[in-house]
Amino acid sequence: MQEKFWKKSYDEGLDDLDPKLWEITYVEATRPIFEKYKNKLALAYMGTEITFAELDRYSNQFANMLLSNGFKKGDVVGINLPNIPEYVIAWLGTLKAGCVVSGVSPLLSSEEMEFQLKDVNAKGLVTLDAIFAGRLVNIVSNLPELRTVVAASVGGFLPGIKRVLGKLLGKIPKGKVTPLAGKVVYNFGDAIKEGNFSAELPLVDLTPDDIAYIQYTGGTTGTPKGAMISHRNAVSNTVVVTAWLEWGEGKGVALSGFPFFHIAGLFFNQGCIYYGWPQILIPNPRDVNHICAEIAKYKPTALVNVPSLYQLLIADPKFKALDHSRLEICVSAASPFPEDAQKELESIVGEGKLLEAYGMTETSPITVMNPSKGKKKLGSIGLPVLNTDIKLVDPATGKEVNLGEPGEIWVKGPQVMVGYYNKPEETKKVIDEQGYMHTGDVAVQDEEGYLRIVDRTKDMIIVGGFKVFSKKVEEVLTEHPAVEMIAFVGVANPERPGSEIVKAFVTIKPGYEFDGDEEALKGDIIRFAQEKLAPYEVPKVIEIRKELPLTAIGKVDKKQLRKEA
Numbered sequence: 233m234q235e236k237f238w239k240k241s242y243d244e245g246l247d248d249l250d251p252k253l254w255e256i257t258y259v260e261a262t263r264p265i266f267e268k269y270k271n272k273l274a275l276a277y278m279g280t281e282i283t284f285a286e287l288d289r290y291s292n293q294f295a296n297m298l299l300s301n302g303f304k305k306g307d308v309v310g311i312n313l314p315n316i317p318e319y320v321i322a323w324l325g326t327l328k329a330g331c332v333v334s335g336v337s338p339l340l341s342s343e344e345m346e347f348q349l350k351d352v353n354a355k356g357l358v359t360l361d362a363i364f365a366g367r368l369v370n371i372v373s374n375l376p377e378l379r380t381v382v383a384a385s386v387g388g389f390l391p392g393i394k395r396v397l398g399k400l401l402g403k404i405p406k407g408k409v410t411p412l413a414g415k416v417v418y419n420f421g422d423a424i425k426e427g428n429f430s431a432e433l434p435l436v437d438l439t440p441d442d443i444a445y446i447q448y449t450g451g452t453t454g455t456p457k458g459a460m461i462s463h464r465n466a467v468s469n470t471v472v473v474t475a476w477l478e479w480g481e482g483k484g485v486a487l488s489g490f491p492f493f494h495i496a497g498l499f500f501n502q503g504c505i506y507y508g509w510p511q512i513l514i515p516n517p518r519d520v521n522h523i524c525a526e527i528a529k530y531k532p533t534a535l536v537n538v539p540s541l542y543q544l545l546i547a548d549p550k551f552k553a554l555d556h557s558r559l560e561i562c563v564s565a566a567s568p569f570p571e572d573a574q575k576e577l578e579s580i581v582g583e584g585k586l587l588e589a590y591g592m593t594e595t596s597p598i599t600v601m602n603p604s605k606g607k608k609k610l611g612s613i614g615l616p617v618l619n620t621d622i623k624l625v626d627p628a629t630g631k632e633v634n635l636g637e638p639g640e641i642w643v644k645g646p647q648v649m650v651g652y653y654n655k656p657e658e659t660k661k662v663i664d665e666q667g668y669m670h671t672g673d674v675a676v677q678d679e680e681g682y683l684r685i686v687d688r689t690k691d692m693i694i695v696g697g698f699k700v701f702s703k704k705v706e707e708v709l710t711e712h713p714a715v716e717m718i719a720f721v722g723v724a725n726p727e728r729p730g731s732e733i734v735k736a737f738v739t740i741k742p743g744y745e746f747d748g749d750e751e752a753l754k755g756d757i758i759r760f761a762q763e764k765l766a767p768y769e770v771p772k773v774i775e776i777r778k779e780l781p782l783t784a785i786g787k788v789d790k791k792q793l794r795k796e797a
Contacts, residue, residue, distance in 0.1 A: 238615045238681020243606045248619045249475060254468035254646060257438045258502065259327055261467050265508045269482060273510040276530060277317050280389045284508070287321065289431045294325025296429040298356060301380050301416055305330035305436060308446060309356035310349055311493065312336035312363060314515045318384040318420050319492045320501060322358045327444060330436035331356070334446045334458065335493030338363060339698075339766045344456075346371040349378060352446050352458050352653060356380045358420070365407025372412050383409040384420035386515060440464035446653050447495050449593035458653035459593045468646035469499065469596040470506050472618045477561065477604045482508040484560075487526060488536040489517030494697075495593040496565055500536050509534075517541050524550040531558040538697030539569035539730040546576050556581040561604070565589040566697040568685070570729045574610045588613050590685070594662065594669055596647040600683055612682040613675070620645035623668070624677055638676050638686050642668040693722030695768040696731050708764045709736065709771075712757055716741040717780050719788045720771065723797045735797050736771035737780055750776050 239247070270285040282290075298309070309326045311333060313319045326333045334352050336345060338360060345367060349357065354377065359368060361383045372378065387394065387404040411417060422428060444466050446458035486504045488511070490497030504511045512526045517537070523545065527535075537545075542564060545551040562577065562585050569588060578586050587604065590613035591597030599622070602614035616622045623632050624639030633639035648669045651659035662670050675683045693700040702720035709718050717739045722732035738757065740746075746753050754774040761770040781789040 236616075236621065238677075241603065241606065241615055241680045241682070243476075243478070243603045246476065246618065249472065251468075251619070251646060253471050254464050255440050256467055257327075257440055257442070257463040258444055258466050258470075258506075259438060259463075261470075262505055265481075265505065269508045272482070272508065274505070275317050275320060275511055275513055276526070277389055277513040278515075279394070280317070280391070282317055282389070287324065288433075290321045290424045291324035291328055292431050292433050293424045293426075293429045294321055295328035295434050296432075297382075297418070297423045298326065298329040298331060298380070299434055299436075300429060301356075303329055303331055303355060303380075305438070306332060306443065307355040308332045308334050308352050309358065310334045310336040310352070310354040312338055312345070312357060312359040313384060313493075314338055314360075314386065315492055315497065315513045316384065316386060316515055317389045317513065318358065320505075320511075320513075321424060322382070322420075323492065323498075323501070324505070326356075328434060328436070330438050330442070332443050332446055333498075334448070335491075335495075335498060336448075337491070337493045337766065339768065341764055341766060342367040342371050343764060344766060346374055348448055348456065348458075349375055351456070352448075353377050356382070358382045358384060360405065360407070361385050361409050362405035362407040364409055369410070369412070372415070378415060380416045380418070381412060382418045382420050382423050388420055438463065440467070443650065445498065447498070447593050449495075455658075457655055457658055460650040460653050461596050462650050465596045465647050465649060466499075466502060468619070469598055470503050472620070472647070473499075473598050473601070474503055474507055476601060476617050479503075479507050479509075484509045484533040485512070485530055485558075486510070486534045486536070487512040487514065487523070487530070487532040489514050489523070489541045490536060490538065490566075490697075491517075494566075495591075495597040496536070496538075496697075499597055518544065520544050520548045520551065524548065524554060527551075527554055531555070533558055533560045534563065535559065535561070536563040536565075538566045539564050539573070540567070540696045540725075540728040542569070542577055543573055543728050543730065546573065546580065552580050556585075559585060562586045563589055565591065567694040568730050569611075571611045573729055584608060586610075590614070590673075590683070592671060592673075594649045595643060595645070595671075596649065599641075599643045599645065599647065602682075607680075609682050609684075612684050614683065615681050616643070616683075617645075620647070621668075622683075624675060625670075635677060635679060638674050641671040641673050641675050641683070643671060644668045693720065693732050693734055695722075695725075695734065696728065698766075698768045700734055700769050705734075705761075705765055705769050709757065709761060711764075712760045714738075714740055714744045714746065714753060714757065717788065719780055719790060719793055721790055721794050721797050723773070723794075733772040734769065735773040735775065737793055738774055738776050739778065739780060740776060 266288040274284040274287045275282040364383045444463045445461040590600040602608040621644045719737045725731045725733045781792040
């Protein structure tokens with residue numbers, strides 16, 4: 233294949249960048265921004281505004297709180313919060329202390345939360361007071377490595393009257409923060425309170441090789457693994473993508489519904505700080521009324537969302553009535569976006585403003601993107617970005633396919649992760665000796681270099697941008713005493729085109745006694761799933777069968793089930 237032939241489709245003036253640009257830590261790379269834009273808005277949250285100077289001070293205090301509690305370079309801090317100011321402060325403070333951030337989804341069940349914190353050897357955890365009281369107290373005795381817990385509230389940065397009313401009306405979840413045996417427990421406000429900890433930037437010897445993040449993913453199989461992303465990985469992807477988008481320092485305003493515990497939200501947040509852009513924080517991405525009100529108030533230049541959220545916005549008359557003249561770009565990623573819906577979005581916000589991108593946790597995350605100013609192909613994920621090489625390979629033979637033929641995307645570049653945490657064998661399975669990451673996604677590339685995803689080698693389902701790995705959830709559900717065999721497939725969600733819902737096909741164990749009420753049994757299986765799994769993993773539809781179709785070698789034939797579904 234011709235060497236990087238897709239470059240001819242790049243926006244004018246774009247070419248690979250000097251790798252020296254990312255021989256720096258993220259903390260060093262952002263110092264000039266905090267000096268230059270001290271009085272500029274950094275975060276807007278439900279009517280509260282935080283400047284870059286305040287964010288700098290709060291994160292310094294958080295970093296010094298960690299260091300005063302004995303945290304060392306490389307120690308892991310789990311952040312288990314929605315998109316509230318405390319997430320950004322804890323994330324930045326953790327990096328300033330030389331520690332490693334691991335996003336922990338607030339949607340995880342207690343078992344899943346315990347697994348991740350144990351697997352990553354988390355020494356610290358920042359969590360919501362409601363999760364502290366509802367989940368953490370039940371699993372903390374199984375987490376001997378955990379030594380410091382900081383509890384935040386969704387209303388922590390709200391004015392007093394809003395906070396009180398929010399709790400009284402039940403709009404702000406709450407839980408009692410209690411002592412934990414053998415652990416240091418803080419309320420978040422005390423961790424950043426003036427006078428409690430130094431507001432000076434701590435001096436920590438960090439290098440670009442040091443790990444910044446361990447973000448959990450199913451990888452190219454179904455077992456959750458921590459992808460180790462170095463400061464070099466993070467800075468390189470930020471530098472490359474902001475150059476690709478031709479963002480101007482201090483010139484944009486951003487709004488995203490992507491959660492920070494997800495690599496896409498983390499990356500966008502990191503890019504906004506790097507470029508001195510204010511961010512409008514969205515704690516509940518399904519609250520379209522709030523998003524529309526914030527768009528009207530702050531007039532963002534960039535929206536970044538999962539397709540299902542764009543679908544919700546498209547359906548809302550208030551979104552259609554807004555003035556979108558300042559909006560320059562709508563980035564979509566994490567799941568397929570139906571072309572009809574893409575056209576409808578552009579009819580509202582303006583033609584040429586939607587830009588689809590592709591990436592994965594293991595690549596920090598962006599590897600492929602439509603041009604910012606040039607030709608965007610609806611339904612295409614775009615072109616390999618700067619300093620990134622890809623090849624499409626037949627997974628069966630390991631040979632590159634011809635142009636126009638489907639092949640697994642193999643990607644190489646400075647954004648490819650260091651590896652999976654404590655899993656060298658799993659790392660070898662996905663990163664080959666030449667440094668190519670085997671993504672597990674199958675695409676076709678056209679003569680101009682644009683890629684279109686056509687299939688997934690990974691057996692996973694996309695629910696509102698979240699990946700559901702059927703192997704994992706099937707294993708959990710087989711623990712139910714009635715379940716003999718179970719197979720999960722994704723079926724189109726009629727309420728959210730481009731997203732899926734989980735359907736489970738089940739056979740019942742011989743001899744399992746129930747009164748013949750299948751609906752009651754289905755309800756019992758769903759309740760069992762709700763206790764063990766995250767909400768997006770729980771099947772929405774269960775079909776009980778006498779037998780499941782099998783392939784010639786005895787595996788459940790999911791292709792057949794998908795056809796039938």
